[in-house]
Amino acid sequence: MEFVNERDSYPDLRVDIGGLSLRNPVMTASGTFGYAREFENLVNLHRLGGVIVKGISLRPRAGNPPQRIVETPCGMLNAIGLQNVGVERFIAEKMKYLKGIDVPVIVNILGDTVDEYRMLTERLRGVEGIAALEVNISCPNVKRGGVAFGTVPSMAAAVTEAVKKAADVPVIVKLSPNVNDIGEMARAVESAGADSISLINTLIGMAIDVERRKPVLANVIGGLSGPAIKPVALRMVYQAAGSVNIPVIGIGGIETTGDALEFLLAGATAIQVGTANFINPRVSEELVDGIGEYVKSHKLNSVRELIGALEF
Amino acid sequence: MSQHQEKARIIRFEQLSELNVRITLDAPLIAASADAGQFVMIRTGSGQDPLLRRPFSLHQTSSSGYIQIYFKNVGRGTHILAHTKVGELLDVFGPLGRGFRFARDRAACLVGGGLGIAPMLFLAKKIASSSRDHGRDLIILGGRSREDVEPLVEDFKEFGLALRCATDDGSFGIKGLVTDLVKSEHLTRDTVVYGCGPENMLEALNRFCRSRGIACQVSVESVMACGMGACLGCNIDAAQGDYLHVCIDGPVFNTEDLAWNS
Ligand SMILES: Cc1cc2nc3c(=O)[nH]c(=O)nc-3n(C[C@H](O)[C@H](O)[C@H](O)COP(=O)(O)OP(=O)(O)OC[C@H]3O[C@@H](n4cnc5c(N)ncnc54)[C@H](O)[C@@H]3O)c2cc1C
Ligand SMILES: Cc1cc2nc3c(=O)[nH]c(=O)nc-3n(C[C@H](O)[C@H](O)[C@H](O)COP(=O)(O)O)c2cc1C
Ligand code: FES
Numbered sequence: 001m002e003f004v005n006e007r008d009s010y011p012d013l014r015v016d017i018g019g020l021s022l023r024n025p026v027m028t029a030s031g032t033f034g035y036a037r038e039f040e041n042l043v044n045l046h047r048l049g050g051v052i053v054k055g056i057s058l059r060p061r062a063g064n065p066p067q068r069i070v071e072t073p074c075g076m077l078n079a080i081g082l083q084n085v086g087v088e089r090f091i092a093e094k095m096k097y098l099k100g101i102d103v104p105v106i107v108n109i110l111g112d113t114v115d116e117y118r119m120l121t122e123r124l125r126g127v128e129g130i131a132a133l134e135v136n137i138s139c140p141n142v143k144r145g146g147v148a149f150g151t152v153p154s155m156a157a158a159v160t161e162a163v164k165k166a167a168d169v170p171v172i173v174k175l176s177p178n179v180n181d182i183g184e185m186a187r188a189v190e191s192a193g194a195d196s197i198s199l200i201n202t203l204i205g206m207a208i209d210v211e212r213r214k215p216v217l218a219n220v221i222g223g224l225s226g227p228a229i230k231p232v233a234l235r236m237v238y239q240a241a242g243s244v245n246i247p248v249i250g251i252g253g254i255e256t257t258g259d260a261l262e263f264l265l266a267g268a269t270a271i272q273v274g275t276a277n278f279i280n281p282r283v284s285e286e287l288v289d290g291i292g293e294y295v296k297s298h299k300l301n302s303v304r305e306l307i308g309a310l311e312f
Numbered sequence: 313m314s315q316h317q318e319k320a321r322i323i324r325f326e327q328l329s330e331l332n333v334r335i336t337l338d339a340p341l342i343a344a345s346a347d348a349g350q351f352v353m354i355r356t357g358s359g360q361d362p363l364l365r366r367p368f369s370l371h372q373t374s375s376s377g378y379i380q381i382y383f384k385n386v387g388r389g390t391h392i393l394a395h396t397k398v399g400e401l402l403d404v405f406g407p408l409g410r411g412f413r414f415a416r417d418r419a420a421c422l423v424g425g426g427l428g429i430a431p432m433l434f435l436a437k438k439i440a441s442s443s444r445d446h447g448r449d450l451i452i453l454g455g456r457s458r459e460d461v462e463p464l465v466e467d468f469k470e471f472g473l474a475l476r477c478a479t480d481d482g483s484f485g486i487k488g489l490v491t492d493l494v495k496s497e498h499l500t501r502d503t504v505v506y507g508c509g510p511e512n513m514l515e516a517l518n519r520f521c522r523s524r525g526i527a528c529q530v531s532v533e534s535v536m537a538c539g540m541g542a543c544l545g546c547n548i549d550a551a552q553g554d555y556l557h558v559c560i561d562g563p564v565f566n567t568e569d570l571a572w573n574s
Contacts, residue, residue, distance in 0.1 A: 071363055071537075226360075
């Protein structure tokens with residue numbers, strides 16, 4: 001060890017997610033952490049491995065009408081409808097703050113067509129302060145009858161390729177869990193050039209108000225997140241990690257240090273915390289501490305020894 | 313913005329009626345920075361179900377570091393809170409949102425219906441403690457019946473502002489709606505009406521104020537996950553067509569900024 005810096009080097013929590021080094025494996029998931037500034041008084045942002053900001057599209061989107069969210073057993077459904085300020089305002093207004101914070105900022109992007117993903121990526125090229133892109137492919141492809149990009153391997157690969165070609169930073173492709181064979185999907189985006197993959201995005205679900213006999217969400221269906229989806233997410237991360245050679249980032253219902261460690265053992269190199277931020281805004285930082293404690297108490301040389309270290 | 317996450321001890325528990333409860337919490341950081349009309353998000357349990365925090369208006373704060381919430385037991389989360397005991401700790405996050413914009417130089421008419429009375433105590437306290445003539449300030453409280461209104465009246469009386477009450481069944485105050493009282497009060501054009509209550513009450517209030525050209529601010533509700541602008545789940549229709557978010561743009565809005573059904 002060349003130097004001992006308490007924060008960075010002991011315990012050694014550094015991980016590498018496909019061309020991007022993180023000081024620890026804990027990041028915050030897109031759509032659950034705003035544009036980071038919302039949390040600046042609650043979390044020491046510089047202690048996190050990375051922050052992923054709310055999904056950005058080429059043009060601003062108003063999102064879905066109310067009601068957009070509903071609590072479900074150990075989870076919640078959301079149909080926000082990808083509300084965002086659009087890439088121009090994002091660069092003009094949000095990046096000013098984001099480029100000044102001492103934590104890798106990963107920009108989550110989405111589009112209706114492959115072309116839109118490409119143009120968005122081109123617009124973000126060279127923008128100071130962006131450490132990586134995360135490509136949300138759980139969006140409907142309007143040119144293919146609204147089928148989500150992330151449910152057809154060839155479409156997922158096409159988006160990945162277009163973004164990868166235009167990007168000047170590492171590209172993480174965020175997989176949808178609403179597929180039959182997650183391994184096949186993971187391989188498709190790996191072959192198309194993805195530097196890493198993250199999963200899972202929300203599972204599609206629904207809730208009904210029996211008194212009104214109406215769907216609770218205006219959008220009828222929404223994405224399920226929170227502790228309820230953790231076992232499914234863990235299984236998919238395990239299968240995806242077994243199918244590709246690029247790093248895998250685990251997401252889905254992570255709330256405690258134990259949850260995060262499960263994902264690392266299943267093969268994830270890093271993790272993202274989503275819904276748990278709403279319940280405990282400090283949770284991400286607490287997970288950094290918790291993982292550090294585990295590494296120390298188990299006398300590991302680094303957190304990297306845990307990745308995929310599941311024993312049978 | 314200074315928000316705090318506090319483990320707040322329950323100092324006092326008051327069962328004000330069969331379903332309505334008032335809890336006093338020791339939350340000095342929140343108490344010190346809160347304003348009338350703001351709210352807190354409270355974890356009702358420590359497990360994963362119910363998962364999300366529940367939003368509650370700040371009923372009152374004190375210089376000794378206490379905050380109060382006043383709520384009705386309507387579902388799982390509030391049921392748990394309604395069965396807590398003095399000495400227990402609650403995880404409280406706040407203060408959140410934009411509160412009432414108190415117009416110091418104008419007469420104030422506070423209108424609280426049902427659980428909408430909750431934020432009005434805080435506002436009444438703020439108005440009463442501002443140094444100005446209170447001769448034209450007025451508080452109007454209403455509810456379905458006596459038990460929704462009477463237990464809170466003494467606290468409002470302390471401020472020495474004019475007070476009128478109405479109940480649907482006439483068991484306390486006049487028989488009728490709070491909006492009947494508002495209409496009978498000959499409010500001048502320079503009055504600001506501050507309202508909180510059920511949606512139909514707020515709609516009636518908006519209709520009345522608009523027809524008289526009287527400024528009106530209302531505190532509204534929506535489902536919430538984060539309470540702090542991170543999830544974008546709490547949108548409501550804005551007058552200009554787009555959406556506003558209750559937790560950061562509100563919960564208190566000028567009525568002309570919102571889209572109304574009628
Ligand atoms: C800014 C804000 C301030 C509030 N202040 C107060 C207050 O001071 N006192 C008080 O009693 N209540 C207040 N509420 C409403 C309170 O948050 C809900 O009553 C509570 O979340 C219900 O939780 P539950 O688990 O008991 O009910 P649930 O089991 O979640 O639901 C039971 C019933 O309550 C309804 N409900 C659920 N959430 C809300 C909500 N956010 N608003 C309205 N109805 C809801 C449901 O539709 C259902 O019919 C406020 C809400 C907001 C948004
Ligand atoms: C309110 C909300 C908004 C979200 N918005 C986005 C988004 O814009 N882009 C995206 O890729 N994922 C989005 N997600 C998905 C999360 O990033 C995450 O993949 C998912 O919630 C599962 O993790 P969790 O169980 O920890 O929340 C959103 C989730 C929630 C709950
Ligand atoms: S409740 Fe999350 S943004 Fe308003």
